[in-house]
Amino acid sequence: MTIEENQAKGLWSRVRVLLGVRDSHHGLSEVDEFGIQIPPARLRYDVAGTNDLDWFLEGGRLGVKTLESTLESQNLDLASFGSVLDFGCGCGRVLRHLSDFTETQLHGTDISRKGIAWADRHLNFAEFGTNKLNPPTRYRPDSFDFIYAFSVFTHLSHDLQKAWMSEMHRILKPSGYLLISVHGTHYRDKIPEELQSEFDKGKLVVTGVRQNGSNRCAAFHPEDYVREHMANELGFDILQRASRGALGNPEQDVYLMRSV
Numbered sequence: 346m347t348i349e350e351n352q353a354k355g356l357w358s359r360v361r362v363l364l365g366v367r368d369s370h371h372g373l374s375e376v377d378e379f380g381i382q383i384p385p386a387r388l389r390y391d392v393a394g395t396n397d398l399d400w401f402l403e404g405g406r407l408g409v410k411t412l413e414s415t416l417e418s419q420n421l422d423l424a425s426f427g428s429v430l431d432f433g434c435g436c437g438r439v440l441r442h443l444s445d446f447t448e449t450q451l452h453g454t455d456i457s458r459k460g461i462a463w464a465d466r467h468l469n470f471a472e473f474g475t476n477k478l479n480p481p482t483r484y485r486p487d488s489f490d491f492i493y494a495f496s497v498f499t500h501l502s503h504d505l506q507k508a509w510m511s512e513m514h515r516i517l518k519p520s521g522y523l524l525i526s527v528h529g530t531h532y533r534d535k536i537p538e539e540l541q542s543e544f545d546k547g548k549l550v551v552t553g554v555r556q557n558g559s560n561r562c563a564a565f566h567p568e569d570y571v572r573e574h575m576a577n578e579l580g581f582d583i584l585q586r587a588s589r590g591a592l593g594n595p596e597q598d599v600y601l602m603r604s605v
């Protein structure tokens with residue numbers, strides 16, 4: 346579906362909500378203050394680790410605030426980007442708050458078919474699709490000015506960290522920007538005791554790797570690992586690091602990088 350078709354669909358879905366038209370499958374749907382539908386509890390849980398509706402909405406808003414303030418610290422403006430990808434968007438917890446970015450081509454991708462199906466149906470101002478656990482995505486090289494990935498690298502195995510950073514590099518335009526959030530030092534206590542010394546040596550620690558890509562797989566990123574193995578080795582400059590800076594994914598660290 347094109348962005349224009351999506352926008353028309355979005356307008357209609359908001360009118361339906363205002364008129365109180367019933368969703369044929371689920372009865373009258375719950376909506377936020379902008380008339381955008383709210384996903385079912387299960388999908389909220391998948392992205393936020395809780396069903397709590399207030400936190401789902403507030404956390405998404407704080408995600409956007411994190412994007413804007415981190416970019417502003419480098420004199421960059423989220424609204425100035427022509428094309429933006431939410432990598433690992435799930436049901437669009439963060440993207441849903443960008444509905445007024447009408448000059449930006451918004452995209453979301455995730456391995457979750459259910460999350461993407463919901464987002465595609467209800468967040469009509471963006472284009473959605475799924476990807477597999479391993480790269481590549483369906484996007485052409487040099488597609489995006491900006492990609493963000495909140496709490497996605499936090500659930501990937503060692504191999505997939507580098508593979509996905511390379512894919513981010515491939516689909517970003519030259520000198521494009523990437524923002525990721527990771528479990529940094531604040532999460533050291535959550536690492537099994539016998540592995541904490543690995544983290545202290547600057548090594549990535551991953552637990553639950555058999556459930557790679559799910560919330561049961563947890564990756565912990567020391568700063569040295571991010572700098573050396575995710576940025577330097579793979580063609581990114583780190584512009585900004587904010588310890589515990591991911592307001593909508595507390596208390597994760599945020600890194601803003603530029604593709605070189």
Ligand SMILES: C[S@@+](CC[C@H](N)C(=O)[O-])C[C@H]1O[C@@H](n2cnc3c(N)ncnc32)[C@H](O)[C@@H]1O
Pocket residue numbers: 391392393432433434435436437438439454455456457460476477478479494495496497500501557558559560594
């Ligand atoms: C903790 S949730 C965060 C969702 C969203 N970024 C947010 O902050 O609301 C992690 C998301 O990463 C997705 N994910 C995990 N592995 C992925 C992969 N290889 N490619 C794309 N998405 C992935 C999961 O399906 C899930 O939606």
